[in-house]
Each structure stands twice: as structure tokens, then as C-alpha cells.
Amino acid sequence: MQGLPPRGMRDFYPDQMRTRNWLFSRWRESATRYGFEEYSSSVVEQEELFILKSGEEIVSQLFNFTDKGGRRMALRPEMTPTFARMIAAKGGALAKPLKWFSIAQCFRYERMSKGRKREHYQWNLDVVGVPEVTAEAELLAVALDALGGLGLSAKDVVVRISHRGLMGAVLEGLDIAQESWTGVFGIIDKRGKEPDETLWKLMEAQGVPESTIRALFSLLDENTFDPFYELLEQKGLPTASVEDLRTLFGYLEAYGVRDYCEFSPSIVRGLPYYTGIVFECFDREGTFRAVFGGGRYDSLLELFGAGPLPSAGLGFGDVVIQEILQEKGLLPGLSRRIDFFLVPFSQEERVQAFRTVQQLRKQGFYCDLVLNAKKLKGALREGARLRAKRVVLLLPDELKQGLLVLRDLESGQEERIPEERFLADPGRFLQDDSNSPSRRT
RNA sequence: GUGAGUGUAGCUCAGGCGGUUAGAGCACUAGGUUGUGGCCCUAGAGGCCGGGGGUUCGAGUCCCCUCACUCACCCCA
Structure with missing residues (x-):
């Protein structure tokens, strides 16, 4: 088939664009209400920026090219490196703590599957300069606020939370050989x-003794912190990870989002830069990919030349959430809004129609009008297709008397009214005044 | 990268063992007599049957190749 976008890229036709705008507005609204400030940047970065953070392997996953000056460039696969670069560039000039968000289009060159395209939009939230888990609590609160605004409750989604340091300490506590950790992590995942x-x-196959496997699996089934704490303390290992988790869950309780969250020791997350709390949000049925994920990355900003800046962040993509909302029937039936649709009977009435429609538009009403020479029949059909609330007919005989004909497409009723009187208060002809300009915020 | 499935009208799809001019529904356009939409009726437009090759008197249908899309695995946001 011709006319398709490049593999993995998406076209947004007006219907889909309405949905996308709706989603973005929910994100933006939650973020700003929680005190986050919006920032943005170009989708193109120097390739080395991504290598700096993720290593050479990332290159095969990048949409990259050489520019005309011979520089290696790439489309950003995620926002965090750009964010880190921007923070580092301003050095100490930025007041901390700092809470920023962005809705960023990101690209990744790879095979596609359900919930995964080569291009997506990601809502990124970051808190910089907060070493305490208050940062994580605030991040989870705002993300869950947005989910609530989209219609998803704690019955629909769950946030699984763990700590980067926890599993490492546990493996050490269980005396599992260091060289098999990577393999074991993969299995846990x-x-x-x-x-x-x-x-x-x-x-x-990793050479882990049977008794150790039994102990590990029973720990993974735990949803309380005590057995972990006991194990670590008994072995003389640091217990900070468990303490962080305990504190965080206490905060989440106070934020009123505790019922969304559960402790899940097997959450590890793939990105190497996380240093503390990590979390991922899933639909409860487990049929979709992660809705959002994130965690603490205390040493990442130093890589970019900033001083030590304890930070935590979260990424929330637009693809999976739309799939879930679609499946649950939660996507709103958004339609375009047309308050008045003006129909000049013939070319004679056109100029008059232009004058009238502009007065309505200046008053804040959403208006459209017939642009093609068309019979009345076709014009009315067009108005119906647009779901216009009222059609304003400019008919020769009535116009001579200074009258407009207002037709209600639902009831089929018509009213003749002097133009001046109509323009003095057009809003009263829109029955459901919830959408009238005077009621809009 | 591995495996599976699907490609026929703008969309959703039908086309038993190969057989004449390729079908439906929806959507679209125009009519159904002067200046009135939805419903109904009529008509029209719209297809290199994903592309290439082969078998055959004859291929949308069978075989091979290729491309595209979808799903699973891998990997990850």
C-alpha cells in the first residue's frame, strides 16, 4: 500500500489528534498543578550525548545520521540525556530543588510490536536536588493523578516498586556468586x-544451589519488608534500601495513592543509571506493556559535568496508555465543536455571511460556513455532518427584511430573528449553555 | 535477528475442486421538480486482486521469490 508513513511512524488524522491533545492536556494539567515547569528541546542531538549515558550498544538502536558538517547526530531515543545536558549547562544557576516536565517525541530504531513504535511521545518528569524519597513520592503522586484524570483507578493499574540496591544486597546475603548476578537478575525479571x-x-543452570533458590523465590513472594530487613541485618549488609522503601510507602499513604502501589522485589528495570528506588506501572490484568516507569538516578548528572545532584525521574509513554484506555472504553468521544454553521442561499448572500460569521467568531463562538457553491440541501447535509449546534440560513426573502433563519438540526425547528437581536446575544440559541463562551474558563 | 499470520474498492470483508465482463455493506457523488439535512428509493464513481516470476488453453484462486503490515520471541522507553 502506498501513502503509509515510514515503518513505525504514526500519522495523526484529526480524530486521533483530538485524542492525543486530550491526553497531552491531562498530562500537562497534572504536572503544572503539582508544581512542575515545562521545558522543551530539539529532537536532534549529537550522537555522543547518548553514548555518554548508555554506551556504544545504544548506537544500533538510534535513528542516526551524519550532518553536512560531518557531525554524528541522532534523534533522541529518550529525554533524560537532553534534560541532563540542559541542567548541567546551567550549572549552579538553577535553584534547587527543581521540578521540570516535558512532552517529548522520541525515536528508536528497532522492531515493532504491540505497544511499541519507532516513535512515541513521552511525558517526562524529573525532580533534581532532592536526596530524600520525597522526590519519588511526588513523582508517583503526579503520575497517578494523571492516571486518575484519564479514568484509571487503583482497580485498573498497579505501581510495582522496588529498590536497585535491594536485590544486589539480597543476592549477596544469600551468598550467590557475583559472576552469576547478571544471569540471576535476568531470571528474576x-x-x-x-x-x-x-x-x-x-x-x-546458573549454578545456584537448590536451597538458595528456594530461599530466593520465597523472598520474591514477599510483599512486606521485614524478611528483607532481617536477612540484610543478619548478614551485616546495608539496610538503606529497605529503609528507603519503608519511608516511601509511608509517604505514599499520606499522599492518598497507597492503594495503587505495591512492593515488588523483582522489579529491576533495564536502564543502568538507576541507583535507588525503581518503579513500573502496569495494568492489573498484565496484558499490556508498562504504562510508566522510573526511579532515582543520583549519579547521572555528574556524567554531564554537573556537580553531584541527587535526582529522580519518570517516563510515561503515549502508546500503551492509549491502548489501555481504548480497551477499557475510556477514550472520550471527542468531536469537533461547531456552534454556528452559516449557509448563504446563493452567491448573492455570501458577503453578508462573511460579515456575520466574523462577528460571531469575534465573540468567541466556533463557526464554520459553506465555502462551495451548493444547493440548500447539500449545505444542510454538510451542517449535519459537522454536528453544528445551529445552522444560520441566509435566505434572500428574509434577508431583505433583516431576518436570519436559525435552524436547530436536532429538532428541525426554525426561528426567524432580526440579525441585530441575534448578534446581541447569540449564546442564548445554544441550548446547552455549558459550552457557551460565557461559561468557558 | 527468529517464528507465525495477513495482503481483493477510501474502510470492513466475501470470492467451495482454477473457468467468461471482480462482489457486498458502509462511506462518497448526483438525482427523486421552485427554498431545507438525517430515513427511504435510483443511479454514478471508485480495483494492475501488494509486486515479480512460474505452472496452465485459462490464475484473485496453485507453486516459488519479494515487499508491506500484524502478532509472539529478543530487547527496551
């Missing part, structure tokens, strides 16, 4: 996706 029996065999 598969928990819930593969049957335990399979995972058990994989663990054995």
Missing part, C-alpha cells in the same frame, strides 16, 4: 512471565 518451574531450571 522473567518472574510472572514464565512458570516458576522453568525459572527454577534456569537458576540451577
